[in-house]
Amino acid sequence: MTDSPHLSSLERQLSPAPIAEGRRRSRKSHGRFFIALAVGLMLWLMSWVVLIMGQLGRAHPDNLWVKEAYALKLAAAERLIGQGKVLLVGGSATMFGADSLQVAEGLGRPAVNLGVNAGLGSYEVPRLVDYVLEPGDVAIMPLEYRLLLWDGVPSYVTLSWALEHPEALTRWRLKTVLRGLTSLPLDRVLQGYRKFDRTSLPQGPYGAHNLNARGDQMNTAASLRTDLQQQALQDLPPEHYDTLYDQSSLGLDEWEYWWQRWQLRGVCVVVVPPPFLFVSGYATPSYKKFFDGVPARVMERGVRYIGHPSDGFFPVEAMFDSNYHLTEESRADYTEWLIAALHSDDLNCLPEVPR
DSSP states (O other), X not given: XXXXXXXXXXXXXXXXXXXXXXXXXXXXXXXXXXXXXXXHHHHHXXXXXXXXXXTTTOOOGGGHHHHHHHHHHHHHHHTTTTSOOEEEOSSHHHHXXXXXXXXXXXXXXXXXXXXXXXXXXXXXXXXXXXGGOOTTOEEEEOOOHHHHSOOSOOOHHHHHHHHHOGGGGGGOOHHHHHHHHHHOOHHHHHHTTSOOOGGGSOOOSSSGGGBOTTSOXXXXXXXXXXXXXXHHHHHXXXXXXXXXXXXXXXXXXXXXXXXXXXXXHTOEEEEOOOOEEOOGGGOSHHXXXXXXXXHHHHHTTTOEEOSOGGGGEEOGGGEEEETTEEOHHHHHHHHHHHHXXXXXXXXXXXXXXXX
């Protein structure tokens, strides 16, 4: 009996040779796909990097107020060279929260508020103020928790500053560079190619026009808050510092370098709790552990931490327009606490503090 042609065809299809050939073709197809994908990603990355590099160093409106604020504050500090000054170092929590005249009167030394914007990050804030710190000075640092305990993930502010000041990128660690490349908004890159007329920019709430001669933020009386600002404060959700920064070390590593540099220079370095909006979401075991651990994490790096984070907690009524910005009235309360804490602490590097 002869074989059925249909059966012969079926046997050929089920034989090992065609099956193996099909598998080889499938593997080749998958290989070509992944190669094409890798080439595409590489071309995209190269194009993205070229687009970024083409506008590096160009001025941007984001950074204008920061540059003007630092220019005013650093000039004020330069005028006190050789006078054993007190410098309040940090971000906008310091700018809004510390009254430098009150500090000067309480410590018997001239004082300047060098706080500007914590968003610049731990790579930039200490570097910008480094040259005005000299032997005999006192550096008091109410550092925001993100600024102090930064995990290296850049914010928009960090990125925008670095695009205008590309020398900052040479100080970035690989983690920050990679996260920056993947999170930088295309809009911000394209804006870097556009010219802007600084004279036509509206004056916002931040900048040299709203600072006094010592660098303190002005026009922050509680009566000046708008309804929108007050509602925004009421609606602020809790931060997630207890999960984001409980184990982070990059920010502390950066600060430790500068703290040691300043101490070797003869500067008295002190970290204190920043003024901070306390909400019920922080009354958890996880957050208690986080806040309780902050002083030890700083002092392990060889710097004095005075007080406890809870000393900087304020209710919503005390805040002006963010969870770190005090009203004028609450600033006086915070500065009074700060001076009293410095008086009561045994600071060997500050024997002149009046008792």
